[in-house]
Amino acid sequence: MKILIIGANGEIGKRLVLGLEDKHEIITAGRSTGDIKVDISSKESIKDMFNLVTNIDACVCVAGDSYTGSLDSLDEEKLNVGIKNKLVAQANLVLIGKNYINDKGSFTLTSGKMGDKPGVNAVGKAIANGGVNSFALAAGLEMPRGITINAVSPSKVSNISDEDLINGYLKSIEGNTNGEIIKINY
Numbered sequence: 801m802k803i804l805i806i807g808a809n810g811e812i813g814k815r816l817v818l819g820l821e822d823k824h825e826i827i828t829a830g831r832s833t834g835d836i837k838v839d840i841s842s843k844e845s846i847k848d849m850f851n852l853v854t855n856i857d858a859c860v861c862v863a864g865d866s867y868t869g870s871l872d873s874l875d876e877e878k879l880n881v882g883i884k885n886k887l888v889a890q891a892n893l894v895l896i897g898k899n900y901i902n903d904k905g906s907f908t909l910t911s912g913k914m915g916d917k918p919g920v921n922a923v924g925k926a927i928a929n930g931g932v933n934s935f936a937l938a939a940g941l942e943m944p945r946g947i948t949i950n951a952v953s954p955s956k957v958s959n960i961s962d963e964d965l966i967n968g969y970l971k972s973i974e975g976n977t978n979g980e981i982i983k984i985n986y
């Protein structure tokens with residue numbers, strides 16, 4: 801399988817690449833690192849990436865910033881960090897990428913536990929993660945050409961074993977799962 805991983809140099813991405821590269825062809829992408837440079841907060845940059853990398857079976861996104869801080873410290877600008885860089889960025893990846901990815905390909909987005917089991921200082925993350933989850937649930941009903949979409953929602957990744965982390969992502973990448981939130985280590 802040819803798998804494009806955006807955010808491949810991050811905490812989750814590095815572990816995913818190590819877990820998948822033996823069995824699959826991996827193309828890495830990131831803002832400043834990887835085979836392909838992309839900024840997923842820019843539609844033009846996403847289009848450029850899909851024009852460069854062809855014949856993709858699975859597109860995995862483990863990238864997207866959001867704001868961490870108290871409710872008191874929040875304002876519209878801080879909320880928009882996650883909305884723009886994590887929620888809308890990953891939605892755009894699918895809206896654009898579904899025109900390029902192979903038939904029966906898969907999109908795997910990343911949300912996070914703070915979307916449905918938040919702690920304090922997590923409103924900025926919660927709103928982005930909840931949106932990513934809802935996008936995957938609803939978009940899964942309408943994806944064309946047998947393409948699937950899921951959101952992986954990990955808890956704190958440093959507490960997750962490599963096996964659980966990789967199997968969570970593989971459930972979306974390799975399986976027939978569609979329109980689901982795949983929770984890891986809740």
Ligand SMILES: NC(=O)c1ccc[n+]([C@@H]2O[C@H](COP(=O)([O-])OP(=O)(O)OC[C@H]3O[C@@H](n4cnc5c(N)ncnc54)[C@H](OP(=O)(O)O)[C@@H]3O)[C@@H](O)[C@H]2O)c1
Pocket residue numbers: 806807808809810811812813829830831832833834838839840841862863864865866885886910911912913953954955956957958
């Ligand atoms: N770490 C956790 O415990 C955890 C738990 C639940 C959910 N999550 C979520 O999982 C995602 C990844 O987390 P992480 O901890 O692995 O992040 P990380 O270590 O900060 O790495 C993020 C990666 O994404 C790339 N990136 C960031 N913004 C980008 C953009 N606009 N366009 C393209 N690439 C971009 C970075 O590329 P460069 O290195 O090239 O700049 C980097 O490789 C985040 O959305 C995070 O909220 C993380």
